[in-house]
Amino acid sequence: MKNTILVTGGAGFIGSNFVLDWINAGLGTVINLDKLTYAGNLENLEDIKGNPNHIFVHGDIGDRALLAKLLAEHKPRAIINFAAESHVDRSIHGPEDFIQTNVVGTFHLLEEVRAYWNALVAANPAEKENPQFRFLHVSTDEVYGTLGPTDPAFTETTPYAPNSPYSASKAASDHLVRAYHHTYGLPVLTTNCSNNYGPYHFPEKLIPLCLLNALAGKPLPIYGDGQQIRDWLFVKDHCSAIRRVLEAGKLGETYNVGGWNEKANLDVVQTLCSILDELKPKADGSSYKEQLTFVKDRPGHDRRYAIDATKLERELGWKPAETFDTGIRKTVEWYLQNQGWVNNVTSGEYRNWVNKQYSGSAA
Template structure:
C-alpha cells in the first residue's frame, strides 16, 4: 500500500477494523474514510488515538445504505475498499440470525453493487485501468466458512471446500461467494482474506478471551463451553492488520489468502494461560489462582470442534508471517485490558451486560 492511498474502510470502529485503521493512520500509510454503523460492537472510543487526525474521516452509516456508499465513493475516489463490516458472534447468530443475513449477505451485496458502479466509472474515465487496475476491493472473512476439522485433519487451505455450520459462518460464506462472483462476472478487482480467531486490544467482551479476563477480575465464573477441548488457531489482531496491508499491497487479484497465527490451542488452554498471567500481574487478594473460577457450561448447538489455518500461501507469495507468538500476544492483551479499565467500564454497560447475563444464565450448570 503506497503512502497516503485513500481507503474506504467499512466497520472501522469494530475490533479488527479499528485496530487496522489506527495502525494505518498513525503510520502514515493511508488516508482512511471510515464508515461504521456503530452497532453494539462498534465503538468510537476505539478510535480515540486518531480523533481529529487529518488522515481519518469518520462517517456514521450502514453499508446497506447505497446512496451513502455511492456518495462516499464518488466524493473521496478511494484506491481501495476494505470490508470489515459484519455481525460476527456465533452465539448471537444462533439466537437471532436475521441481523447476520441482513448485514453480512445483503449489506455486502449492496456494497458490491455500489463499488461495481464506481469501478465502471473509473475504467470509463481511464480505460487502461481495466487491464492494470490500481483499485482493489478487499473482503475480510473468517476460517469458520470451512466448517470443522477432526484432530488429525490437515489445516484449512484456500482450496478447502466451504462447509459452514452456524448462521454466522453461513452468512460469511455467502458474502465470500458474492465477492468471488463479482470478480468473475463483472471483473471487479477483488481480494479475500479468511482469518483465524483474533485477539488483542479493543476486543468486545462477548468473545472468549476478554469475557474470561474481565470475569476473572470481577470474581465471576469463567464460562467454558462443553469440555473446553475445542481447538482454535489464535491470531494477534495487529499481526492480522499487517497481513491485510500486505495483501492489499501485493496480493493477486481474484485470489484468497488465509491468515493464521500458527497457534492451535484448546479453549481450556487459552483460559488457563490467561489465568496464569493474571495470577502474576494482578493476583487475587485471597492468594488463590483465577483458575478456580473456571466453570464448564452447556455446549452451544453445532459447536465446531477444531479450526486450523494453513497460512503458508501468504508467507510463500507475499512474505508475511506473524510477529507474535500466542504467549507474547496474550500477555500484551492482558496488560492492555489492565491499563484500559475506563474503556472496559464504558463498553461493558447496558445492552452488552443484559445480553451476557441472559445468555450465560441459561447455560450455567
C-alpha cells in the same frame, strides 16, 4: 489515484485496530464507515480523534445512496470490508441481522463498488487491464466448517461447509465477492482469518469475557469440555497481513491468515489466568483458575479450526510477529491498563446479552 482508502466496519474490533495502525503509520487518509451497532465503538478510535487523515462516517453498507456519495466524493484507491455481524452465539439467537448485514449488505456494497469501478475504467481504460483499485473482503476460517483432531488445516481450496448462521452468512458474502470478480472483472481480494484476539476486543468473545469476569470475581464460562481448538491470531498481525495482501496480493485470489497457534479453549483461559496471577494477584492468594466453570455447550459448536497460512508466506512473504505467549501477555496488559474503556463498553446492552447467554447454563 490519491492515497485514500474506505474502510467499512472501522469502529469494530479488527477494523479499529486496522484504522489505528494505518493512520499511525502515516499511510494515507481513511474514510471510516461504521453503523455503530453494539460492537462498534468510537472510543476505540480515541487515539486518532481530530486527526485530519481519519474521516468517520456513521452509516450502513446497505445504504447505497451514502456509498455512492462517499465513493464519488473521496475517490478511494481501495476498499477494505470489515463490516459484519460476527458472533456465532448471537447468530443462533437472531440470524436475521446476520443475513441482512453479511449477505444483503455486502451485495449492496458490491453493487456500488461495481458502479464506481466502471466509472474508473470509463475515465481511464488502462485501469481495466492493470487495475490500481482494490476491493479487499475480510472473512473468517469458519466458512470451512470443522476439523477432526488429525485433519489437515484449512487451505484456500478447502470446500466451504459452514455450520452456523454466522458462518453461512459469511460464506455467502465470500461467494458474492468471488462472483463479482469472475462476472464483472471487479479487482477483488479475500482474506480468511482465524480467531483474533487483542486490544479493543468486545467482551462477548472468549478471551476478553474471561479476562473481565476473572477480575470481577465471576465464573469463567467454558463451553462443554473446553477442548474446542482454535488457531489464535493477534489482531495486529492480522492487520499487517491485510496490508500486505492489499499491497501485493494477486487479484481474485484468497489468502488464509493464521497465527500458527492451535490451542484448546480451556488451555487459552488457563494461560490467561496464569498471567493474571502474576500481573494482578488476588488478595487472598488464590488462583483465578478457581473461577473456571463449565457450561452447557452451544448448538452446533465446531470442534476444531486450523489455518494453513503457507500460501501467504510463500507468495507474499508474510508471517505473524507474535507467538501466542507474547500476544496473550500484551492483550492482558492492555486490558489492565485500559479499565476506563472496559468500564464503558461493559454497560447496557452488553450486560443484558451476557445474562441472556449464560444464565442458568452452568453444568
